[in-house]
Each structure stands twice: as C-alpha cells, then as structure tokens.
Amino acid sequence: MTDTPETLRVGILGAGSIFGAYARGLGMVDHLPIVRVADLDQERARAGARKWDIPAWGDADALLADPDVDIVVNITQPAFHAELTEAALRAGKHVYVEKPLAATTAKARENLAVAAETGRVLGCAPDTFLGSAAQTARAAVDSGLIGRPFAATSFVRSSRVETWHQDPSFLFRDGGGPVLDWGPYHLAALVNLLGPVSHVVGVTDRAAEQIVVTAPERRVDRIDVEVDTHASALLKFASGAVVTAMYSFDVWDTTLPHLEIYGTGGTLHLPDPNTFDGPVLVRRRGDEDWSEVPPVMPRVTPDPPTPFRALGVADLAAHLGGEPHRASGEFAYHVLEVLSALEDRDIADGVTEITSTTERPAPVTQRP
Ligand SMILES: NC(=O)c1ccc[n+]([C@@H]2O[C@H](COP(=O)([O-])OP(=O)(O)OC[C@H]3O[C@@H](n4cnc5c(N)ncnc54)[C@H](O)[C@@H]3O)[C@@H](O)[C@H]2O)c1
Structure with a gap:
C-alpha cells in the first residue's frame, strides 16, 4: 500500500x-x-x-x-x-x-x-482526505480549474448514530457532538484544499435534551444530551476564503451538498468527506452542465464499499524519520482548535481568532 x-x-x-x-x-x-x-x-x-x-x-x-x-x-x-x-x-x-x-x-x-x-x-484521524475524492479536488484547486477559491459550504446532517451504534453516549458528551465528531472530516478536507483558518464565529444550540437509542443491539436506551448538537458558523481562512458551515445531529436530512468550493472560475462539488472515494464534479463559468473531474488515482476503498481505515496509519508509518506527514498531530491540532472555538457558542461571543496554523499537507500523487 x-x-x-x-x-x-x-x-x-x-x-x-x-x-x-x-x-x-x-x-x-x-x-x-x-x-x-x-x-x-x-x-x-x-x-x-x-x-x-x-x-x-x-x-x-x-x-x-x-x-x-x-x-x-x-x-x-x-x-x-x-x-x-x-x-x-x-x-x-x-x-x-x-x-x-x-x-x-x-x-x-x-x-x-x-x-x-x-x-x-x-x-x-481523519485520513479520509488522503482518499481519491479529496486528492482529486486538491489537484483541481491547485491547477486553477475553478480559479481563486473564495468561499465554500460545509454541511453535516445527523449520522443517525442512535439507529446503529450500540452505545453512542460519548457522542452526546464533551469531546463528541457534531462539531467535534463530524467536523474533523470537513475541516481536514477544507484545510487540505484552502490552507489554515484564521477566524471563526458561530452559534450553537441543541434541539433535544434526550436521545432515544433504537439501534437493534443497543446497550443503552436513552442518552442525556450534554453538548450542543447544532452549530451554524462562518470560518474565515488565512487565504481570504470564507466557509459557511452547519454541523448538526438535529437536522435529520437535507438536500444541501456536503462540501462545495466556490472559485472565481467555477464550482467544485465533493462527495461526503467522511468517505475516501466518489465523484468530484465541476461546473465552470460557461459550462453547459456539471462534469466529473478525472480522478487522480483509483478508488482506495474496497469495492463494494465496506468500512475501512488504514491510510493515516500507513502515512504515519512512512514518515517516522521526522519529515512532515499528512494526518499529523499538528494538522489535527489546528483542526481541533478551530472546531473547539465553535463549541457552546452564542453570536454575542463574537469572533475568535485562531492562534495555531498548519501547512497544507503534501498532495498524494499516487494510490497509497
Ligand atoms: N463508530 C464509528 O463509526 C466511528 C467512525 C469513525 C471514527 N470513530 C472514532 O473512533 C473512536 C471510537 O469510536 P467507537 O464508535 O469505536 O467507540 P466505542 O465506544 O464503540 O468503542 C471504544 C472502545 O474503547 C474501549 N476503551 C475505552 N477506554 C479504554 C481503555 N482504557 N483501555 C482499553 N480499551 C478502552 C471501550 O471499552 C470500547 O470498546 C472515537 O474517537 C470515534 O470518534 C468512530
């Protein structure tokens, strides 16, 4: 690999x-x-x-x-x-x-x-941004396919975890919630594409105080919700790009895209950043319709898709000599600082300046 x-x-x-x-x-x-x-x-x-x-x-x-x-x-x-x-x-x-x-x-x-x-x-983790979809998007952005990226949208709806996880209690406690649980997939993908975040502002809330667990082999029946489960936010990147984000366990479904990047020359549409593979679509100014960006590498996950994790561990194992690796602690720290700044927020809290920064990880040029 x-x-x-x-x-x-x-x-x-x-x-x-x-x-x-x-x-x-x-x-x-x-x-x-x-x-x-x-x-x-x-x-x-x-x-x-x-x-x-x-x-x-x-x-x-x-x-x-x-x-x-x-x-x-x-x-x-x-x-x-x-x-x-x-x-x-x-x-x-x-x-x-x-x-x-x-x-x-x-x-x-x-x-x-x-x-x-x-x-x-x-x-x-996450290492999903090392997959074929995020890396195809990265190559597209870096080649100027959509011009200068000036904005993006990033939306997480409920993963319906209470319907399949045996004990998702930890997702409704400190360290969980949609911001810290799902936010990392989106932020890692966005930072990989656009670079580090400089400022954030947001509002959080929760739609319910208790969650009923319906997973067939559940070990708990009900969970008290101890963290905010809905967040709306704006993230300003050091590049100048602004991302509109909504990370929610409360929105049961939506037709909003997972992740889109808006450039001066067109729009890039990505699949769910909690997946490694999937089509990246582009529509440039003047294009008649959306088209698929040619993938920079074959799919990395098994076909048919089955739950799979390994790329991040392999990336770490390949960089034990001190050279920068991609899914690194420093990169994850920046992602965590940004997301933590969105926890338990009110608009009156104003703008938070992010103190850490990180390099965009080196692109992956071949199938790991
Ligand atoms: N479940 C998923 O689909 C999923 C997907 C991606 C990432 N994750 C992440 O993976 C991590 C684990 O999630 P999960 O859903 O597998 O949780 P889980 O609760 O199903 O499993 C965690 C396991 O860790 C064990 N554990 C806790 N403390 C321990 C200790 N001191 N020594 C040994 N074992 C200990 C627990 O007994 C439990 O079996 C979380 O950070 C989560 O965000 C989970």
Whole structure:
C-alpha cells in the first residue's frame, strides 16, 4: 500500500464500533501487521482478536508493555484519547489516534509536547482526505480549474448514530457532538484544499435534551444530551476564503451538498468527506452542465464499499524519520482548535481568532 518496506507492528487500543474498519484496512497493508488488541472489556478484545486473527489480546497496560508493538492505534472514545495517547508515547510507541485528537485543546497541546519530548510520532484521524475524492479536488484547486477559491459550504446532517451504534453516549458528551465528531472530516478536507483558518464565529444550540437509542443491539436506551448538537458558523481562512458551515445531529436530512468550493472560475462539488472515494464534479463559468473531474488515482476503498481505515496509519508509518506527514498531530491540532472555538457558542461571543496554523499537507500523487 505504501513504498515503505519496513515492517511496523500495530497494537490497537479499543475494540469497539470502528475497530473492524481498522482491522480490515490494516489487514490490507502487509507491512503493518496487527499484533495485539486491547479493550477494557476483555471479552470484546478476545472476540476481536479471534475474528481478525490477531495473535495477542488483553488490557491497555499489557499492550503498552508489549515490546512487539511499534505503533499504537488509539481508537477509544474521545474522553480517553489524551490520557492513553500520552501513556503510549511515554511507553515508547508511535501513536495514531482517532479524531478528535483530544477532548480539549489543552490536552491536545500536552500530547504534542509529550510527542516532542519522547521523539515519538503522533498522527490523528481523519485520513479520509488522503482518499481519491479529496486528492482529486486538491489537484483541481491547485491547477486553477475553478480559479481563486473564495468561499465554500460545509454541511453535516445527523449520522443517525442512535439507529446503529450500540452505545453512542460519548457522542452526546464533551469531546463528541457534531462539531467535534463530524467536523474533523470537513475541516481536514477544507484545510487540505484552502490552507489554515484564521477566524471563526458561530452559534450553537441543541434541539433535544434526550436521545432515544433504537439501534437493534443497543446497550443503552436513552442518552442525556450534554453538548450542543447544532452549530451554524462562518470560518474565515488565512487565504481570504470564507466557509459557511452547519454541523448538526438535529437536522435529520437535507438536500444541501456536503462540501462545495466556490472559485472565481467555477464550482467544485465533493462527495461526503467522511468517505475516501466518489465523484468530484465541476461546473465552470460557461459550462453547459456539471462534469466529473478525472480522478487522480483509483478508488482506495474496497469495492463494494465496506468500512475501512488504514491510510493515516500507513502515512504515519512512512514518515517516522521526522519529515512532515499528512494526518499529523499538528494538522489535527489546528483542526481541533478551530472546531473547539465553535463549541457552546452564542453570536454575542463574537469572533475568535485562531492562534495555531498548519501547512497544507503534501498532495498524494499516487494510490497509497
Ligand atoms: N463508530 C464509528 O463509526 C466511528 C467512525 C469513525 C471514527 N470513530 C472514532 O473512533 C473512536 C471510537 O469510536 P467507537 O464508535 O469505536 O467507540 P466505542 O465506544 O464503540 O468503542 C471504544 C472502545 O474503547 C474501549 N476503551 C475505552 N477506554 C479504554 C481503555 N482504557 N483501555 C482499553 N480499551 C478502552 C471501550 O471499552 C470500547 O470498546 C472515537 O474517537 C470515534 O470518534 C468512530
């Protein structure tokens, strides 16, 4: 999948809902074997190990103490990200953590400091912007296909998580909500296309105080909503571009596009940024109709599509020598700072200046 020949052994921390996507994705990368899985729920870890043919399983302490683990993939709930990431870095492991990098920017900053102190590499989801759709859009923007991008729209509707996740409680607590749960897919895609954000303003609210869980194999029936579940915002980018965003668990459906980029010469229409592949459409001034931008690489996900994660871990594994990697801790920190500035907002709070910045990651020029 990458041109890195060195074998690096992966330990996965957390055998919950997204675990299978990592097991499947990493199972397609020869040089990144999964050697251990850990979970608080020992039975979950054991079942995951058995299903995906992983030789060792146990708890987090055993995983961190295992000298056979080079890279820890931390896919626990957001509230536990920072603590477990720090422990793994201090245990000498490189870490790739699911989004958000941490539940708060303060904790995320501590993680970046520990990575620097220990000389270990910290990467973070999402990695969907490394897929064929986002990279095709990136090449289109960089080639000037739509002229100068001056604006964009970015819309998240409910993922209806209560209808399929066994226990989505964490998504309605600090570190969850549509802004921190789905926002990272959109922000990573936007920052990859347009560069860093300089200012944000927004309003947040919640449409319900309780969520009824209807997932067939649910472990909870009701969830108290502890975070705002609807956000409307404007994001000003350092380039001058302005993005109109709506991130919502409360909007059940909409015909609004997921992501569109408006340039002086035309419009680019992207698929859901929580997917790797899909058509990128363009309509330039004067075009009769929309047309598909020729993809810069073949699809990266299995066909037919099945839940899949691996590109970010492979990207980290290919850049352990200190050179910048794409789904990096620094990039994810900028995304988190922008999104955190939108949490629990009122219009009277005014404009927030974003203090961090980040480089646009290098484009991906071939199928990983
Ligand atoms: N579920 C999805 O479709 C999905 C998709 C993309 C990203 N994510 C992200 O992945 C992360 C996990 O989400 P999920 O839906 O799989 O959550 P989940 O609740 O289904 O699973 C998390 C697992 O981590 C385990 N865990 C927690 N603390 C631990 C510890 N100290 N040691 C060992 N195990 C521990 C829990 O027991 C649980 O099994 C989140 O950051 C989420 O945003 C989830």
